[in-house]
Amino acid sequence: xxxxxxxxxxxxxxxxxxxxxxxxxxxxxVSARHPRxxxxxxxxxxxxxxxxxxxxxxYELDGTAVNAGAPKGYLERFIHGALxxxxxxxxxxxxxxxxxxxxxxxxxxxxxxxxxxxxxxGKEVPVWDAQHTFxxxxxxxxxxxxxxxxxxxxxxxxxxxxRGHGCTVAGKSIREAVYTAYYLEANASLQLEASRLGxxxxxxxxxxxxxxxxxxxxxxxxxxxxxxxYWCGRVGVEFKPTS
Amino acid sequence: xxxxxxxxxxxxxxxxxxxxxxxxxxxxxVSARHPRxxxxxxxxxxxxxxxxxxxxxxYELDGTAVNAGAPKGYLERFIHGALxxxxxxxxxxxxxxxxxxxxxxxxxxxxxxxxxxxxxxGKEVPVWDAQHTFxxxxxxxxxxxxxxxxxxxxxxxxxxxxRGHGCTVAGKSIREAVYTAYYLEANASLQLEASRLGxxxxxxxxxxxxxxxxxxxxxxxxxxxxxxxYWCGRVGVEFKPTS
Amino acid sequence: xxxxxxxxxxxxxxxxxxxxxxxxxxxxxVSARHPRxxxxxxxxxxxxxxxxxxxxxxYELDGTAVNAGAPKGYLERFIHGALxxxxxxxxxxxxxxxxxxxxxxxxxxxxxxxxxxxxxxGKEVPVWDAQHTFxxxxxxxxxxxxxxxxxxxxxxxxxxxxRGHGCTVAGKSIREAVYTAYYLEANASLQLEASRLGxxxxxxxxxxxxxxxxxxxxxxxxxxxxxxxYWCGRVGVEFKPTS
Amino acid sequence: xxxxxxxxxxxxxxxxxxxxxxxxxxxxxVSARHPRxxxxxxxxxxxxxxxxxxxxxxYELDGTAVNAGAPKGYLERFIHGALxxxxxxxxxxxxxxxxxxxxxxxxxxxxxxxxxxxxxxGKEVPVWDAQHTFxxxxxxxxxxxxxxxxxxxxxxxxxxxxRGHGCTVAGKSIREAVYTAYYLEANASLQLEASRLGxxxxxxxxxxxxxxxxxxxxxxxxxxxxxxxYWCGRVGVEFKPTS
Numbered sequence: 001x002x003x004x005x006x007x008x009x010x011x012x013x014x015x016x017x018x019x020x021x022x023x024x025x026x027x028x029x030v031s032a033r034h035p036r037x038x039x040x041x042x043x044x045x046x047x048x049x050x051x052x053x054x055x056x057x058x059y060e061l062d063g064t065a066v067n068a069g070a071p072k073g074y075l076e077r078f079i080h081g082a083l084x085x086x087x088x089x090x091x092x093x094x095x096x097x098x099x100x101x102x103x104x105x106x107x108x109x110x111x112x113x114x115x116x117x118x119x120x121x122g123k124e125v126p127v128w129d130a131q132h133t134f135x136x137x138x139x140x141x142x143x144x145x146x147x148x149x150x151x152x153x154x155x156x157x158x159x160x161x162x163r164g165h166g167c168t169v170a171g172k173s174i175r176e177a178v179y180t181a182y183y184l185e186a187n188a189s190l191q192l193e194a195s196r197l198g199x200x201x202x203x204x205x206x207x208x209x210x211x212x213x214x215x216x217x218x219x220x221x222x223x224x225x226x227x228x229x230y231w232c233g234r235v236g237v238e239f240k241p242t243s
Numbered sequence: 244x245x246x247x248x249x250x251x252x253x254x255x256x257x258x259x260x261x262x263x264x265x266x267x268x269x270x271x272x273v274s275a276r277h278p279r280x281x282x283x284x285x286x287x288x289x290x291x292x293x294x295x296x297x298x299x300x301x302y303e304l305d306g307t308a309v310n311a312g313a314p315k316g317y318l319e320r321f322i323h324g325a326l327x328x329x330x331x332x333x334x335x336x337x338x339x340x341x342x343x344x345x346x347x348x349x350x351x352x353x354x355x356x357x358x359x360x361x362x363x364x365g366k367e368v369p370v371w372d373a374q375h376t377f378x379x380x381x382x383x384x385x386x387x388x389x390x391x392x393x394x395x396x397x398x399x400x401x402x403x404x405x406r407g408h409g410c411t412v413a414g415k416s417i418r419e420a421v422y423t424a425y426y427l428e429a430n431a432s433l434q435l436e437a438s439r440l441g442x443x444x445x446x447x448x449x450x451x452x453x454x455x456x457x458x459x460x461x462x463x464x465x466x467x468x469x470x471x472x473y474w475c476g477r478v479g480v481e482f483k484p485t486s
Numbered sequence: 487x488x489x490x491x492x493x494x495x496x497x498x499x500x501x502x503x504x505x506x507x508x509x510x511x512x513x514x515x516v517s518a519r520h521p522r523x524x525x526x527x528x529x530x531x532x533x534x535x536x537x538x539x540x541x542x543x544x545y546e547l548d549g550t551a552v553n554a555g556a557p558k559g560y561l562e563r564f565i566h567g568a569l570x571x572x573x574x575x576x577x578x579x580x581x582x583x584x585x586x587x588x589x590x591x592x593x594x595x596x597x598x599x600x601x602x603x604x605x606x607x608g609k610e611v612p613v614w615d616a617q618h619t620f621x622x623x624x625x626x627x628x629x630x631x632x633x634x635x636x637x638x639x640x641x642x643x644x645x646x647x648x649r650g651h652g653c654t655v656a657g658k659s660i661r662e663a664v665y666t667a668y669y670l671e672a673n674a675s676l677q678l679e680a681s682r683l684g685x686x687x688x689x690x691x692x693x694x695x696x697x698x699x700x701x702x703x704x705x706x707x708x709x710x711x712x713x714x715x716y717w718c719g720r721v722g723v724e725f726k727p728t729s
Numbered sequence: 730x731x732x733x734x735x736x737x738x739x740x741x742x743x744x745x746x747x748x749x750x751x752x753x754x755x756x757x758x759v760s761a762r763h764p765r766x767x768x769x770x771x772x773x774x775x776x777x778x779x780x781x782x783x784x785x786x787x788y789e790l791d792g793t794a795v796n797a798g799a800p801k802g803y804l805e806r807f808i809h810g811a812l813x814x815x816x817x818x819x820x821x822x823x824x825x826x827x828x829x830x831x832x833x834x835x836x837x838x839x840x841x842x843x844x845x846x847x848x849x850x851g852k853e854v855p856v857w858d859a860q861h862t863f864x865x866x867x868x869x870x871x872x873x874x875x876x877x878x879x880x881x882x883x884x885x886x887x888x889x890x891x892r893g894h895g896c897t898v899a900g901k902s903i904r905e906a907v908y909t910a911y912y913l914e915a916n917a918s919l920q921l922e923a924s925r926l927g928x929x930x931x932x933x934x935x936x937x938x939x940x941x942x943x944x945x946x947x948x949x950x951x952x953x954x955x956x957x958x959y960w961c962g963r964v965g966v967e968f969k970p971t972s
Contacts, residue, residue: 050476103440107437108441116868116893138450139359194832226776230779342679343679346680512960585922588844592929626943652844
């Protein structure tokens, strides 16, 4: 298989897997950087559960569809382009509104990793608020200026919460981005529950570093394959190990 | 297809979609205004999941079945008639007891939009209490006087919570009413979770206006079609874009 | 169909419906009074989801199997016998450990109806504690003395919570007992959520009376039939209206 | 069937049952002691839902695969070996990250049995923290020294919570270990809910003793068979009573 075919296969699987996990529902989207680094791949405007290979379009980093006759794209495709533009190492981006992350975007409570599996979310997830730069908006990232402002909030993080909206997650591969999006939601849910019981002991910085070191040890992506195989089984997609 | 056929198709789908979402269960109902504006369409007394086209009956706005031989109707059909009577722009009404909205009807906490997707619920959802006008009742809207009292509580809102009972949601189309009923429940669930973490930043009035402006921009109903397509897929109903 | 056949059909359906609702799981049981009032019908020791008509046995009110060769019965069959003995109007009993009721058995918080659908649980659900009469036990109702002590705690109530164990629900028909067991769990879940938001307005005594008056108005059992039809659909059992 | 065949059958079923219960997901594992007491049986590195009999390998107690050509094993197999080494009576071990137990590993709140079904978790579940002996790690039990340190934390308990990680559960049979892993999660969920309502009355020590005495009365394992039969039904595995 060519690199493009591998990416396309994982991107279609990612759409179905994120839907099965409840990370996306009618809304939300996932993209991958094109092997030609100045473009990205993203479905036309469709609920992820319904996305097939034929729905995937190529976009310039400014959000313009390469194919002039492409069907209508997601309004918020600028989230993806701006992140690929700002962060050359990023290969995949997930945007979603999953349930447990929302409360951490609208209160002063910081989302931090509570369990080793969620080490990839980083030490503390930044919160971006459209209000700060753009005043009253409909909160959607509907142009490249908003996309770039959001991308800036990432600095070197993997995830950003968006106040009154949802979150965006970036990864060095599609499998890593999906893994992090899943555990961002899981960690938020765990932190909501634990916060009932009193003060929480979060992972220490040194622990987070060691968790992330192991995940990227050995072959690239290997650390995420068990997770991917499990979810491929759940959505009926044939699993292929990261090559 | 005639306008009547389009409405009937969406109304049957709405029954199944609301059941799949858990917004209705054994109880709850959804109606649409008849193209002849002084009537409405509503299933006979049946759990929404079980409703087929043949179950839909025509009612006068006072709750009288047009067809004298119609099977027994929902006791609370007066909710629907009274709203169509009071609000000419309303085309569809959902009544339900979904889980997360109940707590906001029985406490002093106000339900307000926490996330852009729930902008259609309005700035603050009013609470209606049968007790205020009618004293001790079984809380059901079992006559047109109660229906009209409830309709008054809406003023210009899309949703009203009913103390010790559930909620009623109105929309300018069936798809909008189902969308709002779903996000009223979702927002209540999010607000319950967020309320654990401290003070909440709700959407600002200017943000709510912009969210709602976008949803009604362009072709009527277009903004709700992605949501509808996703849920049609989930209940096995063929999706047709709003014409 | 004979009265016995009607009862047997509803009792098998009740086992499957309670399992589908999550009110029972591997454990829990449901019985019906025999048309011969001094006996009751209950499955042999089996998870309710797996119960078929052939599993139903006749028991004396003291818990003795009528058929000497009957397979092993539930250890806690004394719950059922003691209630039929103490309360001639009771026709069906459900015993379960559903999730949301447990917290109200182990804390000082009283479980009270928060929404019209749960009016049948009564004004305030009593809590029975095996410790009071029997000291340290394994908490199971493993003899008729414990069953009778529990039955006393009902006085005229429909439900009793059992500290560190679960609950028992009684009804004037199988459909009513299943309805009440479902809404006892639902109300507990709602009350747990609402308790986060501040003081709760529960149903008033006059409202509870009117809710219950409507449910028993007209033909016996008619008020519970919509609920029953919906759940029969969910478990693939043919629905028959209460005759 | 030979003793080995019985163990193998129950171990494959245990993998599927724990997955169906949500106790394990992509991650987590379950083992059984080999009839030859100085070895144990554990799948190669695979999500439990996907484990078949052919995936089960034999390991020495120090975590070395007996078969030199065995596929890659779970990194954390040392959890299992160290427990079998330290506790001759233990026949099965489950390691998982189920949702409700995590909060009790990262806060000062102690997990204690709230309901008779969870008596096997013991009077209070100890918490082990890798930090105490090993400082900053990736929290995984990736060598036998960490496994032995964890095993020490059990003393005579059936369960240990692992800070920022999950939990480990031991049993005198596969069915008992799966039962306890399920009720450890269930009890944690109940305790989280009950903690909202005020002070909790936990099971008394004498009650816990009597609960556990009943479970081990009569034929070995009999007390866990109803639970096992129910879950075999749910995952489509033929049930065989404990012989």
